[in-house]
Amino acid sequence: MTAHTVGEVMTRDVVQAHPATPFKKVVRLLDHHRISGLPVVDADDKVLGVVSGSDLVRAQAHRDGCAPPSALTAGDVMSSPAITVHPEQTVADAARLMERRGVERLPVVDEADRLIGIATRRDLLRVFLRADDDIRRQVTGDIVVGALDLPSEAVLVSVRDGVVTLSGRVERRSQAPELVYAVWRLEGVVGVVNRLGFRTDDCAAPARLAPAGKP
Numbered sequence: 001m002t003a004h005t006v007g008e009v010m011t012r013d014v015v016q017a018h019p020a021t022p023f024k025k026v027v028r029l030l031d032h033h034r035i036s037g038l039p040v041v042d043a044d045d046k047v048l049g050v051v052s053g054s055d056l057v058r059a060q061a062h063r064d065g066c067a068p069p070s071a072l073t074a075g076d077v078m079s080s081p082a083i084t085v086h087p088e089q090t091v092a093d094a095a096r097l098m099e100r101r102g103v104e105r106l107p108v109v110d111e112a113d114r115l116i117g118i119a120t121r122r123d124l125l126r127v128f129l130r131a132d133d134d135i136r137r138q139v140t141g142d143i144v145v146g147a148l149d150l151p152s153e154a155v156l157v158s159v160r161d162g163v164v165t166l167s168g169r170v171e172r173r174s175q176a177p178e179l180v181y182a183v184w185r186l187e188g189v190v191g192v193v194n195r196l197g198f199r200t201d202d203c204a205a206p207a208r209l210a211p212a213g214k215p
Helices: 023-033 053-062 091-101 121-128 132-147 175-184
Strands: 037-041 047-052 105-109 115-120 155-160 163-172 191-200
Touching: 023 037, 023 053, 037 115, 047 053, 047 105, 091 105, 091 121, 115 121, 132 155, 132 163, 132 175, 163 175, 175 191
Parallel strands: 163 191
Antiparallel strands: 037 047, 105 115, 155 163
């Protein structure tokens, strides 16, 4: 099985700001590049936060009358700390992080936390645009037959709008969660329905023997 990584889909040419970048310049950057947010980095390219259009609007709505927009900077209005990812993380994991934290973009950083790219919701969604038949073939060929060494007819795989339904019987009970987990991590899969049975319960606790001399 292959899994696309964040490094494969991220945008490398990142529009960015520094903490001292004026409010109005941030607005112009967003408008000129037609983007909805950008990372804020320090002199070493380490990500300090992210500024989005929502942050700018919020700053305008809550500023007091003594602080005109021209006095505000990216550092004043950014959301911090930034939620970041590393290039080797899978697209699926990044998409789940994005959904869980309610953000539209994830700065991508190297091992020293320096900015090397950015992954937007649109970047990640491109990977999930897979045909149901393509997903079904990968589940059957790569996982059922390839990874679990089961006959292809042992598990019936059906896919509709990215939701995979697994039915049939695996050899051992422990194979069922293993199969579900492997399918869930495939790109393009948005849900897994488990209707699997099993032939042998290898998860049952072994029977305890009574001490010698006792019934």
